[in-house]
Amino acid sequence: MFQIGRIIMPSPLLRRLLAALVLVTLALPSAAAADCYVHYKAKRTNPYGLHYGIIRVSGGCPSSPGGLVQSRISSGGWTILNVVKVTTSSPSSSERRSAGSHYYR
Structure with a gap:
């Protein structure tokens, strides 16, 4: 992480990992609710x-x-x-x- 002024920004790798985690989390309920x-x-x-x-x-x-x-x-x-x-x-x-x-x- 690096800091710009008072805002702490996650590293680019961490942002990608968080985005992937969000996508997987959103996909799970639809898979569980399959017909x-x-x-x-x-x-x-x-x-x-x-x-x-x-x-x-x-x-x-x-x-x-x-x-x-x-x-x-x-x-x-x-x-x-x-x-x-x-x-x-x-x-x-x-x-x-x-x-x-x-x-x-």
């Missing part, structure tokens, strides 16, 4: 049916995604069979086609 995609299989008994679906969860991946999926699909008479995959990557076009009307349920 999560839960791929699942479900069944219904009356009328009988099976489906593969994908739901999007805002704010990161849940520790227990099965309960979250069940709460979203139960109103249609569906019961979750299993969680296939949990990821922060957007579903591929083939996964979206496979999910059909159960995409982002």
